[in-house]
Amino acid sequence: xxxxxxxGVSAVALAAAPAFADANNSTVTQVGSxxxxxxxxxxxxxxxDVTQNGTGTGSFTSxxxxxxxxxxxxxxxxxxxxxKINQTGNRNLADVNQDAASNxxxxxxTQSNNRNTAIxxxxxxxxGEGTGSFITQTGTQDQAHVFQNEGTVGAVSTISQSGTDxxxxxxxxxxxxxxxxxxxxxxxxxxxxxxxxxTSLISQSNRFNESNxxxxxxxxxxxxxxxxxxxxxxxxxxxYDNVEPIARVGVNQEGTGNNSFVSxxxxxxxxxVNQLGVNNFSSVNQHGDFSEAAVSQNGTSNTAIVVxxxxxxxxxxxxxxxxxxxxxxxxxxxxxxxxDNFGSIAQDAAPADAYITQNGDxxxxxxxxTGTAGGALSTTTQTGAHNDAEVTQEAGARSxxxxxxxxxxxxxNTATVHQGIGADGSFSDVNQNGYGNIVDVTQNGxxxxxxxxxxxxxxxxxxxxxNGDRSVSTLIQYDGYAGGIGGNTATVQQDGADxxxxxxxxxxxxxANVSLAGxxxxxxxxxxxxxxxxxxxxxxxxxxxxxxxxEGTSNLATIEQVADSxxxxxxxxxDERNGYAAPGSGTANAATIRxxxxxxxxxxxxxxxxxxxxxxxLQTASASTAMVRQDGQxxxxxxxxxxxxxxxxxxxxxxxxxxxxxxxxxxGNTATVGQYSNGNVSTVTQGxxxxxxxxxxxx
Numbered sequence: 001x002x003x004x005x006x007x008g009v010s011a012v013a014l015a016a017a018p019a020f021a022d023a024n025n026s027t028v029t030q031v032g033s034x035x036x037x038x039x040x041x042x043x044x045x046x047x048x049d050v051t052q053n054g055t056g057t058g059s060f061t062s063x064x065x066x067x068x069x070x071x072x073x074x075x076x077x078x079x080x081x082x083x084k085i086n087q088t089g090n091r092n093l094a095d096v097n098q099d100a101a102s103n104x105x106x107x108x109x110t111q112s113n114n115r116n117t118a119i120x121x122x123x124x125x126x127x128g129e130g131t132g133s134f135i136t137q138t139g140t141q142d143q144a145h146v147f148q149n150e151g152t153v154g155a156v157s158t159i160s161q162s163g164t165d166x167x168x169x170x171x172x173x174x175x176x177x178x179x180x181x182x183x184x185x186x187x188x189x190x191x192x193x194x195x196x197x198x199t200s201l202i203s204q205s206n207r208f209n210e211s212n213x214x215x216x217x218x219x220x221x222x223x224x225x226x227x228x229x230x231x232x233x234x235x236x237x238x239x240y241d242n243v244e245p246i247a248r249v250g251v252n253q254e255g256t257g258n259n260s261f262v263s264x265x266x267x268x269x270x271x272x273v274n275q276l277g278v279n280n281f282s283s284v285n286q287h288g289d290f291s292e293a294a295v296s297q298n299g300t301s302n303t304a305i306v307v308x309x310x311x312x313x314x315x316x317x318x319x320x321x322x323x324x325x326x327x328x329x330x331x332x333x334x335x336x337x338x339x340d341n342f343g344s345i346a347q348d349a350a351p352a353d354a355y356i357t358q359n360g361d362x363x364x365x366x367x368x369x370t371g372t373a374g375g376a377l378s379t380t381t382q383t384g385a386h387n388d389a390e391v392t393q394e395a396g397a398r399s400x401x402x403x404x405x406x407x408x409x410x411x412x413n414t415a416t417v418h419q420g421i422g423a424d425g426s427f428s429d430v431n432q433n434g435y436g437n438i439v440d441v442t443q444n445g446x447x448x449x450x451x452x453x454x455x456x457x458x459x460x461x462x463x464x465x466x467n468g469d470r471s472v473s474t475l476i477q478y479d480g481y482a483g484g485i486g487g488n489t490a491t492v493q494q495d496g497a498d499x500x501x502x503x504x505x506x507x508x509x510x511x512a513n514v515s516l517a518g519x520x521x522x523x524x525x526x527x528x529x530x531x532x533x534x535x536x537x538x539x540x541x542x543x544x545x546x547x548x549x550x551e552g553t554s555n556l557a558t559i560e561q562v563a564d565s566x567x568x569x570x571x572x573x574x575d576e577r578n579g580y581a582a583p584g585s586g587t588a589n590a591a592t593i594r595x596x597x598x599x600x601x602x603x604x605x606x607x608x609x610x611x612x613x614x615x616x617x618l619q620t621a622s623a624s625t626a627m628v629r630q631d632g633q634x635x636x637x638x639x640x641x642x643x644x645x646x647x648x649x650x651x652x653x654x655x656x657x658x659x660x661x662x663x664x665x666x667x668g669n670t671a672t673v674g675q676y677s678n679g680n681v682s683t684v685t686q687g688x689x690x691x692x693x694x695x696x697x698x699x
Contacts, residue, residue, distance in 0.1 A: 027051075053088045083107045085118075092116045096133075107133045111142065118144045120157075134158045141165040146179075148172045161188075164207075169238050172198075174217070191236040193243045198222075209264075212236045212249045219257040231269030231286075233262055253277070261285075262293075279303060284332075291330040298337045305343045307332040307354075336363065344368075345378075352376040356389075364388040369397055370420075380415075381405070385434070387413045396425040396445075404433025406455075414438045419445065428452075435459055446470055446496065454478075458485040458507050469496040469518070478506040478551075486510050486552055494518070494546075497563075501546045508552045514568075515560040516546050545569070550589065553610070558592045564621075566602040568593045573609035586610035587632070594618045600644075603627070608635060611655075622646055622666070633657050641669065645688070648672075653680060664691060673697075 025047045085094040087110070094117070096107045109118045120133040135144045135158070142163060148155040153175035159168045164186030170179045174196040181190045181202045188204040196217035204211060206228030212235065213222045224233055234250020246252060250272035251260050258280045262271045266288035273282050273295045283306045284293045293307050331353040334343040339361040345354040346368040354377070356365040361384045369376040369392070376397040380389045383405045391399045399417050404410030411434040419426035419442065426448045430439045434456045441450045446468040454460040454477045464473045477488035486507025494501055497518045505512060545567040548557040552573070559568040570593060573586015586609050593604040595618070603625040606615040611632040619626060622644030628637045631654045638661045641647040645666035653660060657679040662671045667688040673695040675682055684693045 048083045051086045085109045085111075087111045087116065094118045096120045109133075109135045109137075109144075111135075111137045116142050118142075120144075120146045120148075135160070137161045137166070138163060142167075144168045146170045146172075148177070151175055159183075167236075167238050169236070170194075171243050189236045189238060191238060191244055191249075194220075201225075210235050212244065214244075214246060214249045214252045215258070216254045218255055220253045220255055221259045222251055222253060223259075223261040223263075224251070225261075225263045226269075227263075227265045229267045231264040231267060231271070233264070233271045233273075250274075253280070264291075275299070275302075282306075286330075291332075293331070294333040294335075296335045297341070300338045300340075302336055302338050302341045305334045305336065305341070307334060307345045334358075334365075336360065339363075339384075346370075347376065353378075355379045355381075357381045358387070359383050362386050366390045366392075367399075368392040370394050382413065383407060383410065385409065385411045385413070389413075389415045391415075391417045391428075392420070393418070393426065394420045398427045399429065401428075401430045403431070403437065404456075406433050410434035411456075412436045415440070417441045417450075419443045419448065421445065432456070432460065437461070439463070441465070441473075443471060444468060448472070450474070452476070454488070459487045461489045463491045464501075465493045466499060467495045470498045471496055472499070473501045475502070476504045477510065478504055486555070490514075490548075492546070497544065499544050502549075503547070503557075504549045505555065506551045508554050510550055510552070510555045512548045512550065512555075512557045514546045514548060514558070516544060516566060517562045518544065547571075548591075549574075551586070553587045553589065555586075555589045557590070558594075559604075560594045560596070561602060562596045564600045564602070566595065567605075568595065568603070569605040569607075570615075571607045572613060574607055586613070588612045590614040590616075592616045592618075593626075595624060596620050597643075600624070606630075606637075608632070611635065614638075616640075617649075618642070619647065620644065624648075626650070628652070628660075630658060631655065635659070637661070639663070639671075641665070645669065651682075652676075656680065661685075662693075664688075667691065670694075 027049045031053045083096050087094060092111050094109045107120050111118060116137050118135045133146045142161045144159045146157045151174040155172050156178045157170045158180045160182045162184045166183045167189045168181045169191045172194045176197040177194040178199045179192045184205045187208050189210045190202045191212040192200045194200060194215045198215040198217055198220045200213050200215060200222045202211050202224040204226045208230040209226040210232045211224045215222060235248045237244055237248060252274045253260060254276045256278050258275045258277055260273050260282045263285045264271060268290045269286045270292040271284045275282060275297045277299045278301055280297045280299060280302045282295045284295060286293060295305050295307060330347055332345045334356045336343060337359045341358050341360060341363045343356040343358060343365040347354060348370055352369050354367045358365060363382050365380045367378040369378060376393055378391050379400045381402040382389060387403050389401045393399060397419060401415045403413040403415060413432055415430045417428045421444045426443050426445055428441050428450045430452045432439060432454045436459045437454050438461045439452045440463045441452060442465045443450055444467045448466055448468055448471045450464050450473045452462050452475045454462055460477050462475045462477060464475055466473055471494060473492050475490050475492060477490060486509045488505050488510045490503045490512045492501045492514045494516045495518060499516055501514050503512045544563045546559045546561060547569045549571040550557055555572055557570045561568055570591040572589035572591055589608055591606045595602045595604055597620045600621040601623045604617045605627045608615055608630045611634050613630060613635045615628045615637045617626040617639045619641045620643055623646040625648040626639045628651045630637060633655045634657045635653060636659045637651050639649045641649060641664045643665055645668045647664055647669040649662045649671045651660045652674045654676050656677045658675055660673050660682045662684045664671060665687040667690050669686060669691045671684045671693040673682045675697045680697055682695050686693060
């Protein structure tokens with residue numbers, strides 16, 4: 001049996017109403033199934049209260065209400081109206097329409113049990129008692145749609161659904177919109193679109209969550225918290241009376257003073273936040289499993305981006321109804337365009353990818369990949385000046401930092417890379433453009449590679465510390481063949497067997513300090529001493545090496561080694577690492593090589609081009625070789641082989657007025673001096689027996 005109750009201004013209401021115009025009141029109570037209540041009210045101050053308790057098995061079998069057991073339809077036209085609908089039972093429909101003339105209208109819908117649908121349309125200004133639309137549904141497979149349009153002012157929509165397979169969609173346009181959707185236990189899906197003075201909180205609990213928020217307007221704030229299973233934060237298209245796409249969103253805020261927090265705890269999460277405007281703040285915190293996050297902010301004075309993932313990685317997780325797919329990596333991406341940005345990514349667990357790209361001034365970026373993050377990758381790109389980048393990694397990770405992007409105006413940038421204990425096979429690549437930059441790389445693990453390139457006119461500082469066998473460091477401070485103004489400082493410290501270091505500096509008044517400690521068996525990771533870093537060739541490897549090349553004048557280079565079979569080479573004022581160049585290209589340079597006890601069978605080579613240079617070699621272990629070649633006038637060479645035996649010293653000086661001193665203590669030493677011009681002085685002092693000295697002077 002179907003029962004219909006059509007009420008314009010109900011008889012009950014008329015009997016009870018006070019005797020002034022407008023302010024109608026309607027109360028409808030229905031018990032049973034296949035009931036329908038329609039309330040239509042015009043005027044102001046109207047009130048409608050519909051209660052339906054659907055029992056029994058009957059339902060509508062045809063028409064627009066087919067499949068529903070109870071139907072409540074309320075239409076109000078006027079100001080300050082309110083509507084309450086309370087439905088108990090299964091398959092209920094509540095439809096409230098407060099039209100464009102509305103002002104201060106309120107709607108409350110409560111539905112219990114299964115498969116209920118609530119639709120609310122409110123147009124107007126709204127006001128009083130928390131305004132807006134409140135829908136509460138308890139049961140399974142519920143749906144709720146809310147539209148509040150016509151420049152809503154003070155609109156609020158709260159939807160709470162508990163049960164399985166809920167869906168909710170809210171569209172609010174303009175004026176103090178505020179939407180809260182809370183959905184618990186089951187499939188959930190939610191979408192919110194707000195235009196103006198927005199606040200949106202979506203909290204969905206365990207199962208196949210999804211979430212879709214787009215806010216355009218003032219001081220927006222969005223927090224979506226999804227705890228468990230499939231996550232996402234983008235993708236609904238329930239198509240409940242349109243809006244959405246922009247590729248199905250996933251937070252997106254446009255306007256001023258935006259905030260977005262996304263927290264997804266576990267399983268196949270993916271998060272996507274895009275904020276355009278001023279003073280944006282975004283925090284994405286994903287704990288576990290496939291984690292993937294991307295944050296993009298475009299504007300001025302973005303204050304902070306924090307992406308934190310404690311994640312396992314790997315992928316797929318077949319339908320449970322799509323997206324998740326990431327394979328292998330817990331990936332995080334931060335992109336900021338503007339000024340005064342800060343970006344931080346912290347990742348735990350295996351393999352983790354992190355990218356931070358910042359365009360603008362005074363950006364600061366921090367990436368931390370710890371725990372079991374073996375094979376982790378971090379890429380940081382910054383343009384502009386006064387940027388800071390900090391990377392902390394463990395276990396065979398790779399780091400790439402790019403600052404300046406070939407912009408000569410990119411100055412005073414700082415890059416710090418720390419690859420910690422257990423980080424065997426780590427790789428660090430830092431590229432800086434401009435003036436006054438600082439790079440600091442620390443690697444604590446075997447088979448590590450560091451490449452640092454500071455390309456600019458000068459006053460750059462580079463420091464590399466490697467604690468581990470077979471490590472390779474390349475540190476270049478240079479401004480092409482123009483040489484730059486110089487004033488660069490390079491410091492390399494290596495502690496471990498079979499290490500290699502190369503330092504190149506252009507300009508004047510540069511300082512290079514290199515120290516090496518460990519054993520000096522041939523380095524199995526490099527095929528030739530003339531190569532830069534890291535070319536594996538176990539068969540033809542070379543001994544542990546330290547090499548410095550300085551172009552220009554008034555440079556200072558120092559190499560200290562405590563390692564058997566070690567090689568040290570310093571080139572000053574020469575364009576070729578394998579020899580000397582035309583006279584006069586470098587003056588007043590100083591080169592010092594010290595190879596201490598424990599550096600047996602080591603070799604030291606110093607090449608200097610130009611005048612007024614100083615070369616000092618100190619070797620205190622046996623069977624060491626020192627070679628000095630100076631091309632130019634008034635150069636000074638000192639070779640001091642104080643103890644041990646079987647040393648070789650070979651000094652060659654071209655041009656006039658050079659000075660050579662060789663001191664050898666021990667037996668079986670050989671000293672050779674060639675001074676091929678006039679006014680030169682050579683002194684050879686040998687203590688012990690079976691020593692040989694050969695001196696050649698003159699044209």
